[in-house]
Amino acid sequence: MKQEKISVGGQEINYRLKKSRRARKARLTIYCSGELVVTIPSCFPGSLVEKIVREKSNWILKKIKYFSKFKDKKYIKSSKGDFLKYKEKALEFAQKRAEFYSQFYGFQYKKITVRNQRTRWGSCSRRGNLSFNYKIILLPSNLADYIVVHEICHLGQFNHSRKFWELVEKTFPDYKKIRKEVRKI
Numbered sequence: 001m002k003q004e005k006i007s008v009g010g011q012e013i014n015y016r017l018k019k020s021r022r023a024r025k026a027r028l029t030i031y032c033s034g035e036l037v038v039t040i041p042s043c044f045p046g047s048l049v050e051k052i053v054r055e056k057s058n059w060i061l062k063k064i065k066y067f068s069k070f071k072d073k074k075y076i077k078s079s080k081g082d083f084l085k086y087k088e089k090a091l092e093f094a095q096k097r098a099e100f101y102s103q104f105y106g107f108q109y110k111k112i113t114v115r116n117q118r119t120r121w122g123s124c125s126r127r128g129n130l131s132f133n134y135k136i137i138l139l140p141s142n143l144a145d146y147i148v149v150h151e152i153c154h155l156g157q158f159n160h161s162r163k164f165w166e167l168v169e170k171t172f173p174d175y176k177k178i179r180k181e182v183r184k185i
Contacts, residue, residue, distance in 0.1 A: 004038075006050055008057040013064075017049060026052050030063045083116040083134055090114045090137040097148040098130060105167065107155035121147045121182065124154035139185070145171075146178045 002017045015036035023041040026049070030036050038049055053060065091114045098112055110128040117133045124130055130151050136144045149171045157164035168175045 006053050008054055013060055028056055032067050034064045034067045036060060086134050086137050087114050090134040093137050094132045097145060101149050101152045105152055107152055109155060122151040124151045143182055
């Protein structure tokens with residue numbers, strides 16, 4: 001990939017140019033780090049790239065500004081290999097902690113699965129099935145336990161009402177602080 005830059009309205013836009021044989025049209029991608037990647041088909045005329053970036057400059061600058069708000073967030077990057085490597089460990093962890101906390105609360109779950117989810121740490125279905133992101137095993141233990149408790153509490157309150165948070169508070173009196181930490185990941 002080739003590093004490029006263009007000046008638009010007194011502001012500099014840096015981007016990486018990526019040529020792809022599979023691409024059918026030009027695509028602009030802005031990652032949460034604020035990095036812009038322009039993907040083009042192999043046969044795409046290079047002169048049109050600058051034109052596209054200029055035309056979309058308002059959108060690009062707006063998105064880069066938006067993502068700059070999240071600079072202090074920590075992101076756990078992963079790959080399919082990581083998922084395969086940690087899946088069993090994560091399942092074992094989730095089962096042990098869910099068993100412990102379900103006994104504490106007196107709630108019953110049906111089954112537990114571990115997935116490679118992009119945006120969720122866990123979920124609870126109406127049928128009582130719990131699902132956890134495999135990355136739970138990579139978190140500090142208090143955050144991982146909070147996620148398990150959060151989903152177990154949904155077995156008693158399938159919402160985020162005051163009663164639900166009172167259940168969470170039984171185990172994590174400082175749940176608001178922990179919740180903020182989890183959101184930063």
